[in-house]
Amino acid sequence: MSTAVNAIANNKQKSALQRFLDVIERGGNALPHPIIMFFYFAAGTIVLSAVLNMLGISVTYEAMDRATGELTPTTVTIQSLLTADGIRFMFTNAIRAFTGHAALGTILVAMLGVGVAESSGLISAMLKRVVLATPKRLITPILVFAGIMSNVASDAGYVVLVPLGAIVFMSFGRHPLAGIAAAFAGVSGGFSANLVIGSTDPLLGGISTEAARILDPTYMVTPVANYYFMFVSTFLITMVGTFVTDKIVEPRLGQYNGEMTKQADQMTPEELQGLKRAKWAFLTLAGIVAALVLPESAPLRDPATGSILGNSPFMQSIIIFLTAAFLIPGVAYGYGAKTITSPDDIVKGLIKAMSSMGSVLVIIFVSAQFVSYFAYSNLGIVAAVSGAEILHGIGFTGIPLAVAMVVLAAVTNLFMGGASSKWLIMAPVFIPMFMQMGFSPEYTQVAYRIGDSTTNIITPLMTYFPIIASFAARYEEKNGPKIGIGTMISMMMPYTFFFLGGWIVMFIIWSVLNLPLGPGAAMML
Numbered sequence: 001m002s003t004a005v006n007a008i009a010n011n012k013q014k015s016a017l018q019r020f021l022d023v024i025e026r027g028g029n030a031l032p033h034p035i036i037m038f039f040y041f042a043a044g045t046i047v048l049s050a051v052l053n054m055l056g057i058s059v060t061y062e063a064m065d066r067a068t069g070e071l072t073p074t075t076v077t078i079q080s081l082l083t084a085d086g087i088r089f090m091f092t093n094a095i096r097a098f099t100g101h102a103a104l105g106t107i108l109v110a111m112l113g114v115g116v117a118e119s120s121g122l123i124s125a126m127l128k129r130v131v132l133a134t135p136k137r138l139i140t141p142i143l144v145f146a147g148i149m150s151n152v153a154s155d156a157g158y159v160v161l162v163p164l165g166a167i168v169f170m171s172f173g174r175h176p177l178a179g180i181a182a183a184f185a186g187v188s189g190g191f192s193a194n195l196v197i198g199s200t201d202p203l204l205g206g207i208s209t210e211a212a213r214i215l216d217p218t219y220m221v222t223p224v225a226n227y228y229f230m231f232v233s234t235f236l237i238t239m240v241g242t243f244v245t246d247k248i249v250e251p252r253l254g255q256y257n258g259e260m261t262k263q264a265d266q267m268t269p270e271e272l273q274g275l276k277r278a279k280w281a282f283l284t285l286a287g288i289v290a291a292l293v294l295p296e297s298a299p300l301r302d303p304a305t306g307s308i309l310g311n312s313p314f315m316q317s318i319i320i321f322l323t324a325a326f327l328i329p330g331v332a333y334g335y336g337a338k339t340i341t342s343p344d345d346i347v348k349g350l351i352k353a354m355s356s357m358g359s360v361l362v363i364i365f366v367s368a369q370f371v372s373y374f375a376y377s378n379l380g381i382v383a384a385v386s387g388a389e390i391l392h393g394i395g396f397t398g399i400p401l402a403v404a405m406v407v408l409a410a411v412t413n414l415f416m417g418g419a420s421s422k423w424l425i426m427a428p429v430f431i432p433m434f435m436q437m438g439f440s441p442e443y444t445q446v447a448y449r450i451g452d453s454t455t456n457i458i459t460p461l462m463t464y465f466p467i468i469a470s471f472a473a474r475y476e477e478k479n480g481p482k483i484g485i486g487t488m489i490s491m492m493m494p495y496t497f498f499f500l501g502g503w504i505v506m507f508i509i510w511s512v513l514n515l516p517l518g519p520g521a522a523m524m525l
Contacts, residue, residue, distance in 0.1 A: 018252055021490040034469050034485055035359075035366050041460070042370040046081040046090075049377035053080035059385040062428045076378050076385070089376055090369075097372035098365045106319050107467065108357065110159040113326030115353020116346060120334030122278055122326075123167065125271045136172055140182055143168060144241035147186020148193050148234050151200075157187035158464040160322060163471045176258075176475040177483075177491065178250035182241060184468050185495040188456040190237035191419075192449040193230050197223055204423055204445055211427035212441040225442040226449065227518040229510060233503065240502045241495060248494045258477045274337030281332035285324055359473075363466045371461065380416030380461075381425065387412050388429045397437060399511050402447045403504055405430060409451025410500055414459045419452050435525060442521040443511075450507060454500040457492040460485065 032040070058077040080086050098104070117123050134142070143165050150157030162183045169179030192200070202223040212219035267275075292300045293314050302312040314321075330349075334340025374380060391401075391408050409422070416422050426448060434444040456462050469488045476483045514523050 018248075021252065021493060034466055035362055037485055038363070038366040038370050038460070038466065042366070042373050045370060045373040045377060045379065046086075049078055049086070049373070049379065050080040050082040052078040052379075052382075053083075057382060059382050059389075061385045061388075061425065076381050078379065078382060079377050081373055081377060086376070090373065093372055093376075094369060097368040101364050101368040101371075101463070104361075104364055107159045107360065108354070109319055109323050110326075111353045111357060112350055113323035113330070114160060114163075115356075116349040117326040117330030117333075119339075119345075119349030119352055120330045121271070121274065121337055121339045122330045122333040123164075125267070125275055125333065125337070128171070128267060128271070129275065139168060139172055139174075140245045141238050141242040143179065143182045144186040144190075144245070145234070145238045147183045147188075147241075148190040148237055149195065150187055151191055151194050157183070158468070159319075160326075161187060162468055166471070166475060170256075175250055175253045175256040177253055177256075177472055177487075178245055180468065180472050180475075181249050181491050181495070182245040184457055184492065185241045185244070185499075186237070188462065188464070189454060189492075189495050189499050190234070190241065191453040191456055192226075193233035193237050193453075195231055195234050197227065200419060201226070204419065204449070207423050207427050208431060208441045208445045211431035212435065214428065214432045215435050219441065221441050221445065222518070222520070225518045225521040226446050228515070229446050229517045230449075233506065236502055236506055237499060240498050244494045244498050249491055253491075256475070256477070258475055270337040274333035274335075274339070277336035278329035278333040281329045282325065285328050289321055360467055360470050363470055367460070367466045371463075374461070383415045384412045384422055384425050388426055399508060401437075402434070402439070402443070402511065403508065405444070405447045406451040406500075406504055406507065409448045410455045410496075411451075413452050413455045415461065419449075422452065423448060438524050440517075440522055440525050442517045443523045446517055447507065450503045451500075454496050454503065458489050458496050 056077070058075055060073060060075040062073060081090060114123075143161075147157055147161055147165075150161050162180055165179035165181075165183030166176035167179070169182075170176045205221045205223050205225055208221040208225070209219065212221060292298055293308055296306065300312065300314040300317065301308055308314055331340060331346055334345065340346060387408050391404055394404070396404050409426070412422055412426075423445075427444075430448070431441045431444050435441065457465075459465060465488070469483075469485060472488060472491075473483045510517075511523060516522055
């Protein structure tokens with residue numbers, strides 16, 4: 001049978017979803033390198049801002065002042081980047097956009113610790129131990145679950161767990177891109193789910209409180225307002241993420257023909273000695289951190305509230321502690337396993353880690369310019385407000401309206417990043433609207449959080465998306481297809497579809513049963 005006939009036969013065997021994803025991948029990968037793509041995105045934003053500015057495109061909405069909580073009518077017009085002010089902004093803000101990029105410091109500092117742990121052999125030894133002790137069928141749910149739980153540690157999941165997911169899957173003889181996809185889906189697609197309260201909960205709760213006080217000056221939305229719903233969501237996203245990875249994403253990727261991590265049947269004496277020293281180093285570090293955090297007057301608690309979580313010094317320093325959690329045990333392992341014999345070996349590991357970040361730095365620079373241009377032009381705000389006005393006028397009520405809001409939040413997230421920035425615009429519109437229908441602000445907030453999470457993993461506007469794409473590009477096979485934006489979007493799109501669908505079903509069931517959303521937070525007023 002000819003190659004063409006084989007291709008036709010294989011295509012017929014594929015499901016409609018697989019064929020659709022193939023089209024997305026081919027179309028996306030036909031585009032230039034991601035760095036060039038973000039350059040085009042930036043250039044397109046410049047042109048579009050000028051055109052829409054000439055057309056006088058603007059929106060008016062009730063804007064909430066984050067500091068005072070007061071609402072004032074605000075008109076936002078598309079700002080052209082081709083005016084004198086716009087040109088000055090592009091030139092003077094270029095370095096600030098790069099150095100202020102949320103991922104820059106986080107990823108560079110985290111990679112210092114990871115680099116030493118990798119060069120010393122600690123990561124490979126730990127993975128070998130995991131492979132020998134964990135059933136293969138549990139690796140996917142463990143990785144997705146770990147991604148969801150990593151949300152409480154700020155951006156750590158993106159820079160540590162996602163690249164680690166590829167190594168874990170390779171250790172089990174599985175496709176590394178499936179490991180990246182599973183971890184990324186948990187970290188970003190399941191952003192709102194968790195078993196503990198994170199920094200997002202009080203942030204959104206504060207915005208919701210001010211929006212609710214438009215109608216009820218005494219209303220308070222607490223940080224735990226959505227806890228029950230998000231607690232259950234953790235297990236939903238873990239199950240759905242596991243299903244999508246094992247049944248859709250990995251089978252579509254096929255057999256990985258790149259260099260696989262070799263597996264050993266048993267640990268060597270040197271590895272066991274190194275792991276023993278690494279364990280004691282980690283426990284010592286954990287004891288130091290506990291002394292800085294657990295006492296009531298500990299210096300890393302929030303000075304105002306005494307809290308460990310939220311916006312405490314501990315949470316602001318979490319990347320430093322995670323870096324130390326890799327670096328210090330990595331050094332201890334190296335001396336125990338005799339892979340490190342002098343401080344020069346540690347320095348070599350640090351330099352090697354930084355030398356591998358060249359492409360990431362270039363992507364961050366170019367994507368940072370695009371994001372800053374997009375924000376300056378107000379294109380995201382205009383899209384968000386226009387979408388809210390459309391939803392407001394379609395005539396839905398009750399649960400159908402809430403579901404429509406979930407979809408709106410998901411679509412808006414493609415054009416405007418940042419959970420709080422969008423909620424500052426949408427909360428004053430939708431919370432009073434839902435309150436007048438008898439629905440609580442906590443219920444409206446849940447609907448927003450579902451949509452806001454599910455499309456993080458398919459939008460290039462998401463801060464870490466281009467960086468995850470660069471992680472994936474490391475596993476490009478010599479004779480295989482290139483890994484580009486199309487590969488990433490087609491790989492992550494099934495998670496978006498199934499997360500959004502599964503979460504909406506859960507949301508509808510929760511609504512029909514009128515279950516509490518959190519402690520003292522009901523669905524209805």
